[in-house]
Amino acid sequence: MSLQKIVAGAIASFCLLRVDAAECSPKAISLPIKRNVLSNRAEIRGIPLAVGTPARNLAVTINASSNDTYLWGPESSCPVTKDFTIETCVSTYGGIYDPKASNTSVSTSSDSIRHFPDGILASWAQETVTLDNATELSSFEIGSTSSFNEWVPQSKIGVGRSSTMLQALNKENKLTSKSYGYFQGTDFGNETREGSFILGGYDANLLDPVNNITLPTALEFQNPAVPCKEGMVLNVTGLDLTWPDGNVDKLMQDSETLTVCVVPDWPSIISFPEKYWNRTLDKTGYKPRSDGTAFSGGLYFHTQLIEKDSPGNFTGTFTITLENKLSVTFSNDQFVMVEPKIRDDGILVPAPEFANVLVENLHDRGDEDAKLGALFFAAAYLMVDHDKGEFTIAKANTEADSQKIMGIDTPNNCVAELQEGSLTSSPPKSSTTNTNKSNPTDEDQSTSLTRGAIAGIALGGVVFVSLIAGAVFFFWRRKRSAAGYEVPRTDSPPPEKVTYGYAEGRPSEMQDNDRPSEMPLHEWDHVVELPGVASTSERRTHELP
Template identity: 30%
Template sequence: MYIEMLRSATRCRCMITLLVIASSLSVRASDACSPSPIAIRIGNVTLANHQVARGAAIHVGDPPQAFAFLPQWPYNTSFVYGIDGHCTFKRDAPTRDGCTTIRGGAYDAFASKTRQTAYPDDFQTENAPFPETSFAADNLKINEDLTLAEFPLGVALNDWGAEGYHPMASIGLGTNSTFLNKLQESGKIASRTWSFFWGRNGGSSTSQMDGSLVLGGYDRAKLSSGERYLETLQNSTSPCATQMIVTITDMVLNFPNGTDVSIFPGSLSTALRACIVPDYPVLMTLPTEPFVNNFFELTGGAGDHERSFGINYFALRYSADEKRYDGDMTIKFQSGLAVRVPNDQLVVPDIDINPTTGELIANYTNPDLVINGIQNINANDMPQLGRQFLSSAYLMVNQDAGQFSLWAANPATGEDLVAVDANNADITAPCASSAPTIIDSSSSTPSPEHASSSSAGTITGAVVGSVGGLVILATLAFWLIKRRREKLQKASEKTAGGMHFYTGAEAFQQPEPGIKPELPDSSFLVPAELEHPARQNAAPYELAS
């Protein structure tokens, strides 16, 4: 009786201890949350030449040097231009100030106290075309709360032939992006997801608005409705370098009098496969025959047009006395998505860059229709949807899930960030904002397989750790109970006059004195490495009339 009471009391104490530990671990697991997305402002950034360029506002180095980055795909590496911006593609050779605006900033490596030596092994090999670069590592400041220390940056040594199509400093957001990988490894984003809204940059101040590049999720405030159109990223052999292909089934002119007319040829059976290239400088490229010709015939425009060599590179320019289209245009997709482009984003002032000062010059007399008509040897190229398209549509890409999503955009100034996991599902329990963080970027970039799997690890790490802890504690508790039972059995043997209660071999093997049982190997629990970039709050510029 006495022995049984001892055993019951022991079991009760052990169970209470385990329950308390399990409860503590459960609380910790439930407290685990997913990081909130990071929003980088897209807008006018004041550069070192005291002029502005539009892009993602990120600072480099210390003291911080302002840049307007344009994200690029399919590149995984990020690069800037130095104080020699190699602007040889311009018809009028620009000065250093002029080139600084064209490139979205000029990196002065020797002016930065945080610049470190970098080596080729820190950079991924990119397919052509890509500029020849030297190597540097420096701070990228995304916003006031987050900085990536010693982030590897290429510094372009040539123009690389991108002309005005991709002229600016680049953040690589490809399938194995160093930028996204570092943020995910550090636990700053829940998945290698990015979202893009270009904002609006029409001719008047009322038609201008900042956009945003969101990392780790999307901005729900920028969606005109909850209807989401999901597509699969193509493989690396796709003719679309960004792997984002959509099918356009119609393009409709919405005249101010309420009349809607398609520019597609007679039958709606015609469809165009198009590639989304978010940094491309116009709304879209479009075969001149029949689509562009139909556009001008229906709107009363001229047959021949000059091209822009400014910000809206190679867009079609209206002549001074030509009738300009004053309606909207709706692009319809096979998925069911319809995107209406307002007139103030379709017909905009031609904006060029003063080659001497770097100042932006707006020409309202010869405005641009932000469509690049492709013809001759390019007539059969796949059409591209560029950044002006993403003034009216909202794009999210999840590299972990291999999917991209499109919505009709809502040009709102508010912000409602939503985190997304590796399976492309919304996360309902984001973490509270943390204190300012400087993340070390000096670790190597993982392979795509590692980067993909680390996303799930980031999200579920706390739960896995808790389960592992329970297994270890259960093993230890089992051993303690076993040892307690042996002591009680020995005590009961003495109490029972030396009677031996074991049958056959001993049911429990008592460890030798001083020897502890091995705990399960926990080497798979690798600490996350931290890192990351910047943000600037410059007011939108207002173009002169």
């Protein structure tokens, strides 16, 4: 293509960009995935959600196959025994919701029923739900249920194709798309960092602009060999163990391919057939537990247990390659960990007698149950756009220490950066004021306008030239880039170190407001670090019932 054609195309693109800039007005909501203080004073990792009046604070997860929002409860549903207390139950399920204890709960079903197509038995009520300190949904229908499975016990927000949460937020003009971005983050080892859940867009600072793949979502019946209600199916084409000296052991032969379903709430990095676990044991020297306990019964349910001294045999990294294009690498701390346990008072403590390899051995369950789970997104980023019917998986930029939220505006078919903490893409207002004149004269106003016009013209010229140069670079680079969400790069210096996703001084938990809450003001501002050794008091630890 000649330079003349490139410039002509760039000018045409500039005209289109001007239209988009004038009409593009996306809205998005950013929520942290972090430790939340519950009613039992335990800190449990999840998305902060306040439900009812007085507000009950929960730590929830997402569920990509469900459309409704399901909360564990009421308290009477807890399977309490001498080894599984109410406090343990609260921590296990990320909090308990009781509709009878809420002044704003309005029952919509006299009996427990199942909503199609989710099929989860629940009692239904319209309730007040707060996603963050500025986003409240009143009369939002939720299901109160005690029928969760032991793999994923936490309450969950359904983000499936017909998500009632996404629909309600769009209807109330709080979002402009049925999309979301998800990064699980890490809550263990030496690399602890918050995760991110963005409704209506994604975080461009986390999503690698080059190392990503975009694929169409598929209905379950379109691929009956892989029963994936989440609709996100792709192929694993490589599983590698890399030793500190650079040597690589391959767990998959070159001719092998494993089709997996993306299940972002599943408690593992990957669920794979037994042959790959056997090869992992052979290459690493890991030793299965001598007492015959093959897998965890705790927070990372069904991940593989090994002898506590065994992890020292392999100190390298674990890499998963997708579609022969995208490689995601996990540090040793992300691959092997000491799993925390829940005491009878609900507090999480380390259980140093256990060591977990964060993969799931499917045993005889077959290849069709293979998954990429929540812990995969400690090193990868997921973006789902239901309006376009596609999903993107990217290598996560885990060095990012601030957010760059890109909101998706489906009606105007555009994407734009949002200001931090804002639901709109409008720029922040200047804090500069005229302190010399309280009542400017007509002459002052005229002079000010003329200068503003001159500045606008000058700025417009600079922007025009910049956009022309950018468009030329875009057309050149697009020929070299793979398909996917291209996130703009920047050569500006890195921002100051802040708590991820939030400016200094802004708590990442939900702010206190005028609604009564079960916790006193700023209860959540303190941080309770997990003790390095077990408590001196007599406490028991528990596995899930």
